[in-house]
Amino acid sequence: MALFRIARRTLCAAAEAAAAAPAPTPAPTSRLERLKNSKAGVWIRGMATDYKEAFRELFVGARERPLKASVYATLLGGSLACFYTKPDRSSFDTAVLDRSNQLGLLSPWIRSATSDGHVQNLLRLHSEGRLRHISLAFLSLVYRADYDSDVDLYEAQCSNVSVPWKELPQRVLDVGVAGRWWILDSKMKDYDVNEEEFKALPAHMQATSVPSVKEVETSERLHKESAFPLAEKDEEEETKAVDRKEESVGEESPVIALEEKQSQA
Structure with a gap:
């Protein structure tokens, strides 16, 4: 009996210990679960x-x-x-060449001096290697430098004597925003109009205004009518007017002759 009581107490103590112990964490069953439970996950x-x-x-x-x-x-x-x-340097070079070709198709007497001078200046700086391009966050700038980047002069290579940033606004040649070079486009406005030809005209003749809709319609109508011959009705009216004029002159001639005879008598 004593042995039976000892065995029963031992089994009860083991059962209580098993119930009090925490349940063991089940091992992850997949690699995804192990990744979720890791520090990185x-x-x-x-x-x-x-x-x-x-x-x-x-x-x-x-x-x-x-x-x-x-x-x-x-x-x-x-x-x-x-x-x-924002445009890059290659787009600027392409734009300058396109504008140069446009001006080359015109006679020197027709080109705008402003457009031609600006494009020629850009071409000269490009041939001298003095054009610089800088890409900012939302725009691009093209400015001129004093020397070519391949020149081995001390002034060209030493950063201590280079152009300060405060002079950059005076050296900027163009600003590129939204795929366009704005200064170049503004200089090319009316590139086929030579302003020098109209300086001798009065001020009211130098400025032009946009014609109204009625004026445009009238001009188009007259242009279309100029392609057709004159109507026969207009010719008949002109002939009748000439005949009436001759008849009036014929009726006045005897009266004039009688007055001349009386004056001579």
Whole structure:
């Protein structure tokens, strides 16, 4: 009996110990679960939670203040568009050559002195190797340098005597934004009009205005009518007018002759 009681107590104590001990963590059954429970997985899940909260707050704020959100979205979209469409150095060289070819098709007496002088200056600086290009965040700048980059002069290679940044605005030749070179395009406006030919004219004749719709319609109508011969009706009216004029002169001639005879008597 004593042996039976000892055995029963031993089994009860083992059962109580087994019940009190925590259940062992089951080993991960797949590689994905092991990756989730790793340090990298925990960090990625925490970062994803932070981004989720940030986007949720962003949408809530946009819903509460739509005007402010629209302004910010427009600025952000415009900045991204300018960043991806800013022109590079090769596009500037191509644009200068295209403008030079356009001016070359015109006579020197017709070209605009402003356009021709600006393009010729760019071509001269390009041939001398003095054009420099710098790409900023949302735009591109083309400016002139004093020396070619391959020149071995001390002034050209030493950074201590180089051109300071404060003189850059005076050296800028063109600004590239949204796929265009704005200064070059503005200089090429009316490149086929020579301003020197019209300096001797009065001020009211130098300026031109856009014709109205009625004036354009009248000009087109007269141009179309000029291609057709005169109508027979107009010729008959002109003939009748000449006949009436001759008849009136014939009726007045006897009266004039009688008055001359009386004056002689």
